[in-house]
Amino acid sequence: MITFAEVKCYNCENSFPVYWNNWEKNLPIRCPFCIASFNEKFTEMLKHSLGTVNELNKELRSRHSDGSHDLFQVDFKHVYVPIDKYRLDD
Secondary structure, eight states: OOOEEEEEETTTTEEEEEESTTGGGGOSOBOTTTOOBOOHHHHHHHHHHHHHHHHHHHHHHHHHHTTSSOOOOOOOOOOOOOTTTOOOOO
8 A cells, every 4th residue: 555645736736646655755845847845844744644644554454454353444635625615604
């Protein structure tokens, strides 16, 4: 299994993958289309997020292989909604 994040660049409206495997090869994280880049804080946050998801799915597969758990896989999605379009129900 390969864990990666699909990063959406709102500077040029394109998306690109950032892989957990061989993390150092992703650095610095830049949009390959317009060269916009992450700062150090966001790079570290992404690294921790990918590592957590990778470990969670690894543990879920391991427990399933042991016969002690049903098989699950976790993926995260985020959908951008402009703030002026976002509606909260009361």
